[in-house]
Amino acid sequence: MATAILNSIKEDAAADAATQAVKNDVAEAAGASSDAGKADKPSFLQSKIIEELGPQLKAFMVPVFGILAFLAIWAALAPAVDTSLGNLPGPVEVGEQGVALYKEWSATQADKAAFYEAQEARNAAAVAAGGQVQDFEYAGAPTFLDQIWTSLKTVALGFFLATLFAVPIGLVCGLSKTVNAAINPLVQIMKPVSPLAWLPIVTMVISATITRPDPALPKAFVISAIVVMLCSLWPTLINTTVGAASIDRDLLNVGRVLRLGWFAKLTRLILPSALPYIFTGMRLSLGVGWMVLIAAEMLAQNPGLGKFVWDEFQNGSSQSLARIMFAVIVIGLIGFMLDRIMMYMQALVAKNCTI
Amino acid sequence: MTKNNILSLSNVSKSFSDGKSVTHVLDRVSLDVEEGEFIAILGFSGAGKTTLINCIAGLEEADSGDVLVKGVACDGPGKDRGLVFQSYSLFPWLSVEANVAMAVEAVHKDKSREEQAALIRQKIDLVGLSHAMDRKPAQLSGGMRQRVSVARALAMEPEILLMDEPLSALDALTRAKLQDEIDRIREEENVRSFWSPMMLTRRCCWPTGSRL
Numbered sequence: 394m395a396t397a398i399l400n401s402i403k404e405d406a407a408a409d410a411a412t413q414a415v416k417n418d419v420a421e422a423a424g425a426s427s428d429a430g431k432a433d434k435p436s437f438l439q440s441k442i443i444e445e446l447g448p449q450l451k452a453f454m455v456p457v458f459g460i461l462a463f464l465a466i467w468a469a470l471a472p473a474v475d476t477s478l479g480n481l482p483g484p485v486e487v488g489e490q491g492v493a494l495y496k497e498w499s500a501t502q503a504d505k506a507a508f509y510e511a512q513e514a515r516n517a518a519a520v521a522a523g524g525q526v527q528d529f530e531y532a533g534a535p536t537f538l539d540q541i542w543t544s545l546k547t548v549a550l551g552f553f554l555a556t557l558f559a560v561p562i563g564l565v566c567g568l569s570k571t572v573n574a575a576i577n578p579l580v581q582i583m584k585p586v587s588p589l590a591w592l593p594i595v596t597m598v599i600s601a602t603i604t605r606p607d608p609a610l611p612k613a614f615v616i617s618a619i620v621v622m623l624c625s626l627w628p629t630l631i632n633t634t635v636g637a638a639s640i641d642r643d644l645l646n647v648g649r650v651l652r653l654g655w656f657a658k659l660t661r662l663i664l665p666s667a668l669p670y671i672f673t674g675m676r677l678s679l680g681v682g683w684m685v686l687i688a689a690e691m692l693a694q695n696p697g698l699g700k701f702v703w704d705e706f707q708n709g710s711s712q713s714l715a716r717i718m719f720a721v722i723v724i725g726l727i728g729f730m731l732d733r734i735m736m737y738m739q740a741l742v743a744k745n746c747t748i
Numbered sequence: 749m750t751k752n753n754i755l756s757l758s759n760v761s762k763s764f765s766d767g768k769s770v771t772h773v774l775d776r777v778s779l780d781v782e783e784g785e786f787i788a789i790l791g792f793s794g795a796g797k798t799t800l801i802n803c804i805a806g807l808e809e810a811d812s813g814d815v816l817v818k819g820v821a822c823d824g825p826g827k828d829r830g831l832v833f834q835s836y837s838l839f840p841w842l843s844v845e846a847n848v849a850m851a852v853e854a855v856h857k858d859k860s861r862e863e864q865a866a867l868i869r870q871k872i873d874l875v876g877l878s879h880a881m882d883r884k885p886a887q888l889s890g891g892m893r894q895r896v897s898v899a900r901a902l903a904m905e906p907e908i909l910l911m912d913e914p915l916s917a918l919d920a921l922t923r924a925k926l927q928d929e930i931d932r933i934r935e936e937e938n939v940r941s942f943w944s945p946m947m948l949t950r951r952c953c954w955p956t957g958s959r960l
Binding site: 641644645646647649650651652653657661662665666668 | 805806807824825826827829830831833835837839843850851853855904
């Protein structure tokens with residue numbers, strides 16, 4: 394991933410060089426058509442290009458410059474920090490580990506394919522000989538990409554459960570002052586609780602609930618997802634409450650004049666008008682959920698990015714720190730991506746709900 | 749009270765209290781309205797015009813006195829009384845057509861889909877917005893929004909149309925235009941009684957003092 398970024402930065406630099414080259418070409422062309430003496434003066438066309446591209450180029454270049462400056466400072470300072478696993482890795486080492494992790498994944502994929510191919514051949518032979526067919530699952534260790542996928546699934550389940558609970562409860566709280574008064578203190582107390590405090594309780598409850606030896610969903614997965622749910626519930630709940638409570642009184646009166654039943658009132662009036670608030674809450678919830686997930690996975694030993702970080706920490710090889718740093722970057726990028734998706738959906742919803 | 753009084757108010761009083769002081773907004777208002785009458789209520793802002801309209805529409809309950817609609821005591825909002833709100837109160841997430849359709853579907857549940865669709869079309873045509881059926885309220889001008897609001901109230905096919913300052917938020921030119929249009933609609937539509945604060949018409953009620 395880091396190398397991909399580096400490559401894209403290189404491409405940017407190349408693109409800039411290309412723009413510059415275009416400018417030079419234009420300048421040369423302009424110079425050739427006019428007097429040779431005027432060639433070093435910026436032509437009209439050239440200044441026009443700078444004018445047009447200037448703001449866009451600046452808007453693009455400033456963040457790139459920020460990232461490059463950060464990478465430079467990181468590269469310069471990291472070797473100065475000494476740990477028991479050697480110096481802190483710089484951006485290049487981290488990028489190398491990113492490539493290594495990708496190679497591990499492709500190697501595992503090839504290995505897995507070979508395993509299943511061999512198994513099928515064995516089974517075919519067994520059928521031909523009239524023997525028993527034996528199907529085994531590939532039992533290789535999960536790679537980094539598998540861990541990312543597991544994490545995304547966990548956060549999706551936790552976020553889905555949180556939304557499932559938070560939106561209806563929030564709507565009831567928003568519509569009834571009494572219910573809100575009853576629930577609000579609980580919400581305020583539960584909201585700041587750390588995922589680490591929930592984890593032992595959830596672990597005990599889930600371990601007692603899922604007792605089948607081969608459950609449909611692995612225990613650790615359910616535990617992480619429920620911890621994510623418990624921590625990411627609150628922003629959605631609070632925002633839905635505010636959304637349902639702040640619905641325009643006039644619109645409610647329209648509902649009364651039209652004598653809408655409670656279900657029509659809920660689905661056609663309250664829900665659409667609270668939707669922008671609900672989505673704002675969901676965006677915050679997803680952010681919290683993603684943050685909580687890593688901690689939950691570390692402790693619940695659920696396969697995922699958290700476990701990857703923990704395993705690398707326990708492993709303590711000379712590449713471990715670089716791998717953890719690479720995981721940190723990936724965690725950040727995925728969080729950023731999830732936030733962008735929610736932001737887009739939020740904007741889409743809000744567009745339809747204002748006069 | 750004669751039999752053909754479609755609406756009659758007798759000694760309607762309403763006051764609001766904020767815990768410390770009590771404001772008497774309506775003080776023993778009595779009024780009889782016959783079928784086909786067009787009544788305007790005039791008053792300074794804060795005189796209680798909207799409160800009176802809300803009492804008739806059934807959105808607010810009078811502290812004392814009776815509101816009789818066709819001789820029956822008013823008990824909450826009903827589909828015989830259409831209301832055009834002061835602040836348009838359109839649903840911003842619905843198109844013009846869907847805004848009117850919401851009223852039609854809520855009130856004329858017994859009609860078939862085709863009849864409902866025809867009714868929606870007819871009311872939107874009536875207010876001259878058939879070209880803007882699919883637009884959202886945000887894409888309409890103030891006057892157009894107000895016309896949608898009128899179309900929605902008419903789509904209930906009410907016997908009494910209550911209009912709460914339907915023209916107050918408009919500029920003079922748009923107001924005059926819409927006023928003519930409301931007059932025209934009144935002639936075309938078989939609404940038995942019109943109520944409209946701040947509109948000069950045949951019969952005016954002028955509140956005494958600062959309150960109704």
